[in-house]
Amino acid sequence: xxxxxxxxxxxxxxxxxxxxxxxxxxxxxxxxxxxxxxxxxxxxxxxxxxxxxxxxxxxxxxxxxxxxxxxxxxxxxxxxxxxxxxxxxxxxxxxxxxxxxxxxxxxxxxxxxxxxxxxxxxxxxxxxxxxxxxxxxxxxxxxxxxxxxxxxxxxxxxxxxxxxxxxxxxxxxxxxxxxxxxxxxxxxxxxxxxxxxxxxxxxxxxxxxxxxxxxxxxxxxxxxxxxxxxxxxxxxxxxxxxxxxxxxxxxxxxxxxxxxxxxxxxxxxxxxxxxxxxxxxxxxxxxxxxxxxxxxxxxxxxxxxxxxxxxxxxxxxxxxxxxxxxxxxxxxxxxxxxxxxxxxxxxxxxxxxxxxxxxxxxxxxxxxxxxxxxxxxxxxxxxxxxxxxxxxxxxxxxxxxxxxxxxxxxxxxxxxxxxxxxxxxxxxxxxxxxxxxxxxxxxxxxxxxxxxxxxxxxxxxxxxxxxxxxxxxxxxxxxxxxxxxxxxxxxxxxxxxxxxxxx
Ligand SMILES: [Zn+2]
Numbered sequence: 001x002x003x004x005x006x007x008x009x010x011x012x013x014x015x016x017x018x019x020x021x022x023x024x025x026x027x028x029x030x031x032x033x034x035x036x037x038x039x040x041x042x043x044x045x046x047x048x049x050x051x052x053x054x055x056x057x058x059x060x061x062x063x064x065x066x067x068x069x070x071x072x073x074x075x076x077x078x079x080x081x082x083x084x085x086x087x088x089x090x091x092x093x094x095x096x097x098x099x100x101x102x103x104x105x106x107x108x109x110x111x112x113x114x115x116x117x118x119x120x121x122x123x124x125x126x127x128x129x130x131x132x133x134x135x136x137x138x139x140x141x142x143x144x145x146x147x148x149x150x151x152x153x154x155x156x157x158x159x160x161x162x163x164x165x166x167x168x169x170x171x172x173x174x175x176x177x178x179x180x181x182x183x184x185x186x187x188x189x190x191x192x193x194x195x196x197x198x199x200x201x202x203x204x205x206x207x208x209x210x211x212x213x214x215x216x217x218x219x220x221x222x223x224x225x226x227x228x229x230x231x232x233x234x235x236x237x238x239x240x241x242x243x244x245x246x247x248x249x250x251x252x253x254x255x256x257x258x259x260x261x262x263x264x265x266x267x268x269x270x271x272x273x274x275x276x277x278x279x280x281x282x283x284x285x286x287x288x289x290x291x292x293x294x295x296x297x298x299x300x301x302x303x304x305x306x307x308x309x310x311x312x313x314x315x316x317x318x319x320x321x322x323x324x325x326x327x328x329x330x331x332x333x334x335x336x337x338x339x340x341x342x343x344x345x346x347x348x349x350x351x352x353x354x355x356x357x358x359x360x361x362x363x364x365x366x367x368x369x370x371x372x373x374x375x376x377x378x379x380x381x382x383x384x385x386x387x388x389x390x391x392x393x394x395x396x397x398x399x400x401x402x403x404x405x406x407x408x409x410x411x412x413x414x415x416x417x418x419x420x421x422x423x424x425x426x427x428x429x430x431x432x433x434x435x436x437x438x439x440x441x442x443x444x445x446x447x448x449x450x451x452x453x454x455x456x457x458x459x460x461x462x463x464x465x466x467x468x469x470x471x472x473x474x475x476x477x478x479x480x481x482x483x484x485x486x487x488x489x490x491x492x493x494x495x496x497x498x499x500x501x502x503x
Pocket of ligand 1: 187189190191281282283
């Protein structure tokens with residue numbers, strides 16, 4: 001018995017050592033990119049032109065004609081950057097990132113990923129690797145933006161089920177828009193708000209796990225990889241590095257050196273690390289940019305396309321990004337980027353926090369009192385399909401810029417395939433105040449429910465979010481509202497849209 005036992009033990013040891021050696025051997029050698037991205041990237045100064053070649057051999061002449069950047073007067077952050085570009089002789093205006101998709105001109109699709117002004121007062125330095133006036137990205141007309149079968153939506157959740165911070169929008173959900181802070185965290189990656197410890201995070205692509213938590217492969221010093229206990233880095237066959245951050249839990253199979261498959265479970269969404277205390281997946285892509293530097297790839301068009309392929313929505317409402325202003329100064333809410341499979345949105349119906357309403361894709365409003373407002377837009381297409389989104393407006397007092405009003409974040413789970421009677425989990429957390437309590441109105445005539453989050457007093461508090469459960473009795477579209485006020489009576493309000501299907 002004894003010798004046999006010993007032999008099988010040593011065999012096991014040898015097999016383990018061999019497999020470790022094989023893994024290290026394979027991983028020490030950095031894989032060469034095999035997949036050529038469909039996108040072509042060109043950085044230009046105003047007045048400069050360049051010929052961009054697609055893999056089909058077709059060449060496109062691109063010239064940057066002008067750049068205009070509009071900054072807000074609360075923080076002097078770039079809120080809207082517009083470039084005029086000449087493409088094969090045709091001129092087009094593009095607004096950079098901020099929830100915009102590529103536009104078609106002539107025989108190409110084109111977007112503007114970032115402009116110089118963002119790099120000037122960014123708290124994350126030049127996260128884009130841009131050293132010219134603007135970065136343009138081009139695809140052939142009719143081409144997918146990312147090769148089908150190579151990119152998946154990284155959270156198992158409905159589109160815009162909660163707050164998001166995407167594509168160069170200043171971070172705001174955790175109350176980060178503070179007037180005295182002139183360094184702007186333009187969110188170069190994609191943040192998906194979701195329910196902590198409940199929403200599954202999956203791999204957007206096949207790839208090699210370069211780091212998982214604090215463990216990492218050797219030989220990736222020349223890369224964007226910066227391991228942290230809550231973070232996974234994956235290298236895909238395009239040579240792009242993917243960062244998944246703030247994870248509540250990392251799946252046991254996700255170890256440095258492991259090959260993972262698109263759609264594979266990576267773990268659960270959380271608020272770990274530098275999340276600011278709001279539960280979300282931070283999903284970021286970095287690649288070598290034309291400057292030779294590592295820089296952010298704006299993944300918004302890719303997740304848009306991936307979601308379309310996987311979930312086949314009929315209609316999507318887009319009322320993002322959020323706005324910020326001083327009380328008494330006007331803001332424009334814009335839902336014009338809403339989308340319908342059937343072509344056009346026929347109706348835009350707004351319902352405001354003050355009980356008034358309006359119609360049209362854009363509305364101009366002025367807020368007299370500081371607070372965080374959350375305005376509902378319902379969009380309807382020619383076939384009668386409807387969708388909802390919410391425009392967040394943060395309003396501050398110019399006379400007391402350091403008296404910041406509260407901010408609020410809410411989520412629900414699950415977000416798909418909800419039937420009458422299903423028990424849903426609702427979580428809420430308020431930021432910038434520990435005064436008061438949150439009050440839920442689930443929008444179905446049921447009694448209001450009061451809870452109390454910790455007000456983000458302790459960022460990583462496992463009980464930081466206040467949790468409550470609710471079930472809807474009948475199918476339909478419901479808007480849940482939750483609000484909390486600070487000691488000055490300044491209120492933060494947010495909404496969730498819950499669709500309850502027929503049984
Ligand atoms: Zn983030």
